[in-house]
Amino acid sequence: MNRINKKLQEDHKLLSIYCTAGYPELEDTLPIIQELEKNGVDFLEIGLPFSDPLADGPTIQQSSTKALQSGMTSNKLFEQLKDIRNSVEIPLIIMGYFNPMLQYGVEKFCKKCADTGIDGLIIPDLPVDVYSKKYKAIFEKYGLRNIFLITPQTSEERIRFIDSVSNGFIYMVSTASVTGSTSGFNEETRNYFKRVKEMQLKNKLIVGFGISDKESFIQATQYTKGAIIGSAFIKTLNKHGKAGIGDFIKSIR
């Protein structure tokens, strides 16, 4: 069974962390992943940096720019991760924009992910209709889960469609925003979590965007299976470096 699906069956709320590959230093990818697993993080999103990350706010964008300047590329990331499954067991998801994958070759990229032990992909700018027509078969051939986003503005019909083509989890964007722009949830947001939960989708829900501390993690997971922290984790790295990882994770859990 795919590690993501297995993890989703565990009987507790899941904490996921987003980290940018090659940040803060080019060779930090692997040690950070190991440190996060050691501290009990349930699964990871590894950001493949892109020059023009439309859905990201300044924090993640700056980390991407720096990683690119340090020399991060798709090839470099696969090289860094080639033995990852000797030391890390939790599910790993690559989050990246579509253009670098397109240049790498979508099939070649998927094969490389499978060979490396990557379990799924999040590609914010690959629309679900293009995916289901053109790329779904390739992802399935390599056993990769493709994770789609929904937002408070996504219609019920479209959520049902996204649910029908998903086989991992659904990434609930908490508010209409880019990453790192809000913190804490208002009643409207909680109602949206509740509304989608009540749709009884076949895929579990994981919330992202706007989760930065214990309180927002608890709020976000009240109606969902788990939550993803991105910008707040990058900010911790900026402030305390790798040494701050343990304390940060403990402050959430």
Added chain:
Amino acid sequence: MSYQVNEKGYYGEFGGAFIPEMLYPNVEELRSQYLDIMKEDSFQKEFKALLRDYVGRPTPLYYAERFSKKYGTKVYLKREDLCHTGAHKVNNTVGQILMAKRLGKDRIIAETGAGQHGVATATVCALMGIKCIVYMGEIDIERQAPNVARMKMLGAEVIPAKSGSRTLKDATNEAIRDWINNPLDTHYIIGSVVGPHPYPDMVARFQAVISEEIKAQLQEKENRENPDYVVACVGGGSNAAGAYYHYLDKPEVGIIAVEAAGKGISSGESAATSALGNEGIIHGSKTLLMQTQDGQITEPYSISAGLDYPGVGPMHANLFTSGRGEFISITDKAAMDAGLELAKLEGIIPAIESSHALAIFEQRKFKKEDIVVVNLSGRGDKDLSTYIDYFDL
């Protein structure tokens, strides 16, 4: 086969809407309504009235006699440089501000490189009394101070894009992020035939007035609607899309697209996307773009700020790969010389973007009886300091 957009938003293999889900409702709202809104009588009436009374259309189709004589062919200039605000850009912003009003939006955002589209957007927002925010790269703000001042005079707020390379592509990213953060009240006025569907088609339709007028004017002057060639410079490609629009599916009309070679195609400082780019995704559209092998979008260069975009609109990507369009690249030097030459031969100082289109006559021969229409997309006032520095005037 048509070179217009198909019902799915593609020009051949190019186009579509490669956007994050957060943008889907905004883009879908526009996509589902833009054609119906544009078809409304009241919309057309208001659009045409503004183009006539405010923009100053129709712009003349001028037979450039001395220029023609020099190059041994018959050259007409479509005088978009005489539009209000100095370039064709305002055709699109007039159309989109009316679109925004009908969609019930009361906040406008735009991106700008050299500032021409920003000024054209700020202008129509002032005209309609609508709040206007323009994103502009920090570096462009420094080198285009007069246009920043114009936008401020017109009541717009200019926000510096401080991310990435701090130029046009980053200003576009910032505008898109703003739209993600403000999905309900805001309309994004994109300045070229780029971005996710329906933008390339919608902007092309607003600019199509250029070729619509050329047809009627050529009929009057030459007793024929079709020139042998229509020539335009291409950055993102909005003036070109407008100049080609009604000729796209007329194979008897040659389409010539002129890109900025900068300091030379292989100099590493160029913006000739068709020569240097390959298929990829930029700003929500599948098209040709300049990028690294790893798929990172690179920063182009041209002496003309309006041509240094790392992609081209999907319509043009399709014209290039299908062979329907002839693509020529022109260096900074050739363009500057052509601009100076037009000034001396015809008393018209062109924008440096448009100078690229004029420069092809030095390297591309036409028959004596050919009728060649060059879209003179903008005037050179904004480029005076560049002309002064370059020619030591």
